[in-house]
Amino acid sequence: MKLILSTSNIMSGGPSVIRRPTFEKSNTELTSSLRANFAANQSSSSNAPTHHSHSLDSTLNGDCTRPSFRDWTAQEGDTLQIPAHAPSPLTEPREAYDITVKLFYLPNIPANRRCIQTREAIDLVLRELGTTSIDLLIVSFPGISFDADDEDSDSEFEQSPSSGPASTEDGETAPEDIETMITSWRTLEGLHEQKIIAKLGVAEFGCQRLSKFLPKTRVRPSVDQINVRDCCVVPKPLILYAKKEGIELLTHNDCTNVLPRGTLREILGAGEKGVGVLSGEGRGEGLKGDVEPQWVVKYTAVVKDRGVVESKGYFAVAELREA
């Protein structure tokens, strides 16, 4: 079964969007806004007049406060929306907005799925915002992280001879090789040619990786988005190289592994911190099986000449397989 998780517009979501410097583990925004959106939908469904038998089940399970997930999710065929979701189209004419989308390919997911995943992600975002094009799509490949203190941080990875992504012992993912990235990039180039995406971008690329990547692209990235806590320490060579190649260096605050499997399992699970979509240890009426995050997409629509973020949110898709 396919699970589509959504945050809705997190700009109106309150505390979940505000990260404090003290716990700036940067996937907080996604996970806490998912939790917040689930909780809001749960409570709104439990306040609504109950006409489902599931509530009896939850009572029997000794969990009087939690409504059945069936009350606030929506299943269509083999797809479950968590929560049930309908698009919130933008209110002003399209040209008023700058729409940026960031697509996170996740570790340990075969790269050959990306072509379909990419189209699926873009489709979801376009439908959500009620539009047919986006201004900038940034892709985040798994396993790359930008280390501002080490100018050559991305050179050592090239030693890895394996093609596809591989897990190291400590659970970190090694970056994939340039060829795999380029294969994924071709899909994006296709969307660019169809005028669905105006500009493309990459994330966390250092000089080395950029110089290997650029010659193989048909549509060059116009943006390299880097995560730097103190952006005043961006290595000079990268600044110069980006300037020379006409690539804009943008800042962000996401982490590469934006939705680890364990985190997702916890959010959806039957435990104290979960919402009971998945069953746990014989408890609850939740779904059974192994959950595997596939990809995450973040979208942001900014009213250009006012600098106001009107809509921002995430979709995450996971596969649920019978164990």
Added chain:
Amino acid sequence: MGLLAIGTPLEWPEAKKVASHVRSWGIEQLLAIWRNAKGKERDALLWGDEVEYLVVCYDEKKHKVRLSLRQADILAALATDEKLLHQGGGIADAQAGTVRGNETIAPVFHPEFGRFMLEATPGKPWGIGFKDLLDVEPNMKWRRTIAKDHMEKEEYPITLTTFPRLGTPDCTTPSYPVSGPKLRSQFVPDEIANPHIRFPTLAANIRARRGRKVQVNVPVFRDENTPWPWRDPSVNYDLHQWPEDDDVRNGAVTDNYIHMDAMAFGMGSCCLQITFQAKNIEEGRKMYDQLSPLGPILLALTAATPIYKGFLADTDVRWNQISRAVDDRTPEELGEKPLKNDRWRLPKSRYASNSTYISQDPRLRREYLDPSLVIDTDLKQRLLDGGMDDLLATHFAHLFIRDPIVVFAEDLQELDLSKADHFENLQSTNWQHMRFKPPPPGSDMGWRVEFRPMEIQITDFENAAFSIFIVLITRAILSYDLNFYIPITKVAENMETAHVRDAVSTQKFYFRKNPFSERPVSRPSASGTASPVANSRPPTPVGPVEDEFELMTVNEIINGQAGSGFPGLIPLVESYLNSMNVDVETRCELARYLDLIRKRADGTFWTAAKWIRHFVQTHEKYGKDSVVGEDIEYDLVKAAERVTEFEGRDGFAAEMFGRRR
């Protein structure tokens, strides 16, 4: 301060007679503007800053600094600078305005109330493009350079809020005798004010309406050797030229207070004001309301005014002194005499903190409003009859409780609904800490909101930092739909608290605990798009208003409370920036500005007030007696100039900036 049309100004008794006339025409003009512009939509964010300078003149031989009264000459020099005009700059009336496309437009200079003041604004408004934000500081520096270039070599445009020894003998150049017919001040000459007829009339009519001189008393700072009780030694009790000379014999002076008696002591202060254009009237009203509670916080954070008339004061900001310097209330309005001729008691000066909220926002609870707000009910009815909603009509009916102070005879002949002169007469002499500005008739400008409480900072770096911070806060407010509402009377209390010496580190302010609205839940509806399902759940329980806010330090408000408390204005701005595509270089520059504000709030860096106070108290000529003598003043102004030039990079005044690159 824009100069309105010239003509024959009415002296007070005559102006008083036509006050109702001016008000009712002002209301008609307001209605015309409102009808015309209430449907304006999708205006871009444009914003502007205003920086004000004191022009000081050094007398190196005598180791003395005075205020230069050459405003008119300096403006004339600016107005005839061909290069400046060619670049679209100059002074407000002489702007050439033939600039093409992306060319940089030179700044524009304006006269101000004090003849020793100069105001400078960017040549065209800023947008929200991050490049614009980075242009602010260089532009401010450019303005100062241009100003300096049109001055004498011994003159300098300094951004101190007040001149330390304004009102002491020999504090201006040229020098004039005090006790002139307009101000009747025993401390400053009439020539201290801009000679444009509007200004002396304003000062004279405020005095006449009051029935005595304004009374600007500020508590003196008690140091080791300050005599106590302290009696302002500079007051002359033996003047007998004007009836108002009796004021000091009739209790105008208070023990332990520095005594001042003229509009120039207030309106001669420099501040940093920011004006924003909203996308429509509703957004403007929301910004007005949401920025209101931030006013006192930013006043405390920008504190820069610890000296008056040559004495250390026990307060750190200018606000109340300006308030008193233009307080035109009569004894009846002040509650000193029973109401007989006047219409009501007025709790506040026309220069004061905001008294009401104006947004049609469901989050605005009745309890936030002041039930004792004074309004002109007839004028409010006229606005309601004209179609205006209750909140906005209340706001303007409150502003219109005042009398117009400067009325030109020529303007009373015919009501011109295509103009705003009568409306502006009242609007622009209500100096509240926020101002809601309708579009000027005949322009394509939008609805605007002015943020007025901040004190000018010594360096352009700081002035840019605070300007940009406020701009980013407005973007965060609109993006996250933040809610800072607290009862408006608490905002007024906070304004008083902001005056306390070193309020940033020692005081707490009422502030809303949770700025977020409850998360709306969107559910699929028949149409296939999201619709709020608020109806399907019981209305959110609303607790007592008192539970919504608490006392917080400036540090908590700016940098956030621990745990699940108030998130902090800087984290909110950072979070907003994280949602935007910001390039590395810009983010780095913005980080410098936010870092300054963060550290001013947490006490790592000093406010200008604290630094100036420390400078005086550690000066070798200081006798620990609260007196700021000529030598100290000279060294202080020189030091401020050095800070302006080097911004702490030479290690001087690092207390305000830390180690700067």
